[in-house]
Amino acid sequence: MTKTTELSRRRLMQASAALGAGEFSVLHAAELFLLEAVGGAVFGLAIGWLGFIAMRGIDEHNMEVLITLAMVMGGYALVGGPFPLAAGIAKAIQMKGGDEICICFLGDAANNQGTFHESLNMAKLWNLPVLYVCENNLYSVYSPMAVRQPANRDICANARALGLAAWAGDGNDAEDVCHVAADAVAHIRAGNGPAFVEFSTYRWREHCGPNYDNDIGYRNAAEFEGWRSRCPIGNAEARLEQAGTDVAALRAAAEREIDAEIAAAFDFARRSSFPIRDRALDPVYAQ
Numbered sequence: 640m641t642k643t644t645e646l647s648r649r650r651l652m653q654a655s656a657a658l659g660a661g662e663f664s665v666l667h668a669a670e671l672f673l674l675e676a677v678g679g680a681v682f683g684l685a686i687g688w689l690g691f692i693a694m695r696g697i698d699e700h701n702m703e704v705l706i707t708l709a710m711v712m713g714g715y716a717l718v719g720g721p722f723p724l725a726a727g728i729a730k731a732i733q734m735k736g737g738d739e740i741c742i743c744f745l746g747d748a749a750n751n752q753g754t755f756h757e758s759l760n761m762a763k764l765w766n767l768p769v770l771y772v773c774e775n776n777l778y779s780v781y782s783p784m785a786v787r788q789p790a791n792r793d794i795c796a797n798a799r800a801l802g803l804a805a806w807a808g809d810g811n812d813a814e815d816v817c818h819v820a821a822d823a824v825a826h827i828r829a830g831n832g833p834a835f836v837e838f839s840t841y842r843w844r845e846h847c848g849p850n851y852d853n854d855i856g857y858r859n860a861a862e863f864e865g866w867r868s869r870c871p872i873g874n875a876e877a878r879l880e881q882a883g884t885d886v887a888a889l890r891a892a893a894e895r896e897i898d899a900e901i902a903a904a905f906d907f908a909r910r911s912s913f914p915i916r917d918r919a920l921d922p923v924y925a926q
């Protein structure tokens with residue numbers, strides 16, 4: 640599509656690779672991508688439609704944006720909803736003889752859903768090329784692990800019980816994330832079927848939004864500060880500094896690039912056309 644879309648596609652992939660940086664970076668990248676690719680190119684400033692568009696696809700042009708170009712299926716509102724869809728995509732890849740791997744992201748609560756067990760069972764049975772990536776931030780919105788599953792149960796054990804190879808890693812350590820992800824991808828590419836990885840991390844801000852929510856009492860300050868001291872970006876910077884890198888210059892350059900990219904994305908969307916009235920019902924009924 641456009642240069643800016645290509646930039647955001649790259650940013651999305653970088654963000655996905657740097658899962659340890661936390662869910663916000665991935666969401667940020669996805670927002671940018673949708674804002675310019677879908678909002679700009681297809682529906683102008685129809686921001687309110689984006690979630691729906693991401694899930695359903697409006698037409699062949701939009702589907703091309705989301706699937707062919709970006710290879711992103713978008714987000715789903717139902718916890719556990721993507722598991723069977725990911726297995727289905729992996730089945731399609733297998734039937735077409737492709738070499739792609741479908742990557743399905745989940746939170747620590749989703750592995751308690753029925754769809755998790757059903758989908759991973761079929762993925763293993765059919766030897767599908769799918770990688771499930773669990774971001775374990777200890778909370779399902781405001782509920783800690785202790786009220787959601789028996790004590791000391793290892794999330795990876797759930798996947799292993801269904802026959803998948805599974806690895807756990809430090810989600811706040813970018814290098815560890817890369818190594819664990821590389822091992823899982825190599826396992827799938829060697830024809831061993833689906834794999835599962837779990838990265839431990841923490842959510843600093845509220846479940847949905849940019850604010851801190853420590854005032855509502857579901858977690859304590861000591862826990863919060865303990866995790867904040869393990870900032871994945873801070874850790875990576877410290878490591879680079881030790882290796883002799885000029886971290887301040889590197890950070891300044893990165894921030895300039897990101898600011899320019901965000902400005903370009905907004906500019907692109909603002910210059911794009913508004914929604915087309917006659918097509919308002921297109922995604923509602925089958926054609």
Ligand SMILES: [Mg+2]
Pocket residue numbers: 746747748774775776777778779780
């Ligand atoms: Mg969670």
